[in-house]
Amino acid sequence: xxxxxxxxxxxxxxxxxxxxxxxxxxxxxxxxxxxxxxxxxxxxxxxxxxxxxxxxxxxxxxxxxxxxxxxxxxxxxxxxxxxxxxxxxxxxxxxxxxxxxxxxxxxxxxxxxxxxxxxxxxxxxxxxxxxxxxxxxxxxxxxxxxxxxxxxxxxxxxxxxxxxxxxxxxxxxxxxxxxxxxxxxxxxxxxxxxxxxxxxxxxxxxxxxxxxxxxxxxxxxxxxx
Amino acid sequence: xxxxxxxxxxxxxxxxxxxxxxxxxxxxxxxxxxxxxxxxxxxxxxxxxxxxxxxxxxxxxxxxxxxxxxxxxxxxxxxxxxxxxxxxxxxxxxxxxxxxxxxxxxxxxxxxxxxxxxxxxxxxxxxxxxxxxxxxxxxxxxxxxxxxxxxxxxxxxxxxx
Numbered sequence: 001x002x003x004x005x006x007x008x009x010x011x012x013x014x015x016x017x018x019x020x021x022x023x024x025x026x027x028x029x030x031x032x033x034x035x036x037x038x039x040x041x042x043x044x045x046x047x048x049x050x051x052x053x054x055x056x057x058x059x060x061x062x063x064x065x066x067x068x069x070x071x072x073x074x075x076x077x078x079x080x081x082x083x084x085x086x087x088x089x090x091x092x093x094x095x096x097x098x099x100x101x102x103x104x105x106x107x108x109x110x111x112x113x114x115x116x117x118x119x120x121x122x123x124x125x126x127x128x129x130x131x132x133x134x135x136x137x138x139x140x141x142x143x144x145x146x147x148x149x150x151x152x153x154x155x156x157x158x159x160x161x162x163x164x165x166x167x168x169x170x171x172x173x174x175x176x177x178x179x180x181x182x183x184x185x186x187x188x189x190x191x192x193x194x195x196x197x198x199x200x201x202x203x204x205x206x207x208x209x210x211x212x213x214x215x216x217x218x219x220x221x222x223x224x225x
Numbered sequence: 226x227x228x229x230x231x232x233x234x235x236x237x238x239x240x241x242x243x244x245x246x247x248x249x250x251x252x253x254x255x256x257x258x259x260x261x262x263x264x265x266x267x268x269x270x271x272x273x274x275x276x277x278x279x280x281x282x283x284x285x286x287x288x289x290x291x292x293x294x295x296x297x298x299x300x301x302x303x304x305x306x307x308x309x310x311x312x313x314x315x316x317x318x319x320x321x322x323x324x325x326x327x328x329x330x331x332x333x334x335x336x337x338x339x340x341x342x343x344x345x346x347x348x349x350x351x352x353x354x355x356x357x358x359x360x361x362x363x364x365x366x367x368x369x370x371x372x373x374x375x376x377x378x379x380x381x382x383x384x385x386x
Contacts, residue, residue: 186379193375194355201356206322207331209356213369214335217360222367223316223340 232288233309234281240333242315242347249310251278256303262296316340317347317361321354321370 201209217223239245254273262269270293271279282302283293291298316336324332329346336344351359354370 190375190379194372197355197371203322203325203328206320206356207328209371210318210320210328210332210358211335213357213360214332214339216369217362217367218339220367222360222365223362225363 233306234284234288235278235306236309237342238277238281239313239345240329242345245310245313245345248278248306252303252306255299259296259300259303262294262299264294266294312343314341314344314363315347316344317349317359319349319351319354319359319370321350321352321356321358323350324348 235248239248251273255270258269258273270282274282285291285302286293286298289302291302293299318332322328329348332346336346349359354372355375356371357369357374359368359370360366
């Protein structure tokens with residue numbers, strides 16, 4: 001058992017050492033390749049810069065040639081050009097003036113039209129307002145008149161009803177008072193009559209009245225069997 | 226023998242209901258004396274009756290051939306009176322004055338003449354009727370007072386008077 005273990009440990013160590021050797025080899029190779037790549041980049045960059053400087057230089061030279069040619073033309077035709085430019089400016093000025101005048105006229109005309117239109121519109125609006133206001137006012141006055149008439153009728157009816165009620169109450173009160181007065185007068189008359197009769201009827205009068213009463217009773221068959 | 230009321234003097238003298246009550250009272254007293262009548266009968270009867278009634282009684286005894294000193298005859302007479310008074314009728318009169326004797330006699334005369342002798346006056350007094358009177362006879366009634374005539378005239382409630 002021990003032998004086997006030792007053997008296995010030995011094998012493991014061997015494998016580990018082999019693996020580390022492989023890793024070292026690869027790392028060394030990688031560093032070498034990276035150095036080569038860096039060198040190549042430097043070379044090609046330097047070459048590209050050189051070529052570019054040459055191109056720019058050539059282009060600048062060509063530009064300088066063109067510019068010198070151009071300056072020679074300008075100096076010769078400067079006066080003509082100035083004249084032309086002046087003429088064009090004058091033409092443009094006249095054209096602009098004419099255009100401005102025309103525009104002003106059109107603007108004025110347009111403005112006048114707008115003004116007229118506005119005046120007409122305002123006049124119409126005013127007329128409409130006047131018409132509407134007048135119509136509404138007429139309607140209002142009519143409604144007010146009708147309302148007033150109705151109110152007057154209603155008030156008159158209420159006044160008539162109240163007047164009639166009061167009149168009825170007055171008549172009723174008057175009748176009641178008249179009845180009371182009549183009753184009082186009758187009562188008074190009766191009292192006076194009784195007083196007078198009691199004082200003025202003599203024993204002979206009593207006797208006569210009693211005998212007359214008996215005759216009356218007899219005539220009314222009060223004593224008939 | 227049938228005897229009418231007017232044949233009995235003691236009854237024909239009656240005028241009012243009060244007179245009748247007085248007579249009935251005296252008849253009761255005389256009835257209580259029956260059996261006690263002695264030789265002094267005249268004084269005993271006179272002590273009960275007034276002079277007019279006594280005179281009427283003595284005449285009735287003569288007319289009826291009765292003896293005053295006989296208790297039996299006296300009893301017969303009293304029974305006859307008691308029987309006859311049952312047939313009286315009453316005329317109730319309510320007057321505004323206390324009727325004088327003369328007025329009562331006048332009324333009685335009128336009653337005897339117009340209604341009959343067997344009607345007595347039942348007198349009542351009510352000053353408020355002013356004059357005239359109220360008559361009630363045999364269940365019939367009528368107001369002949371001046372008060373009722375005034376009320377009819379004024380057509381008002383009597384309570385206002």
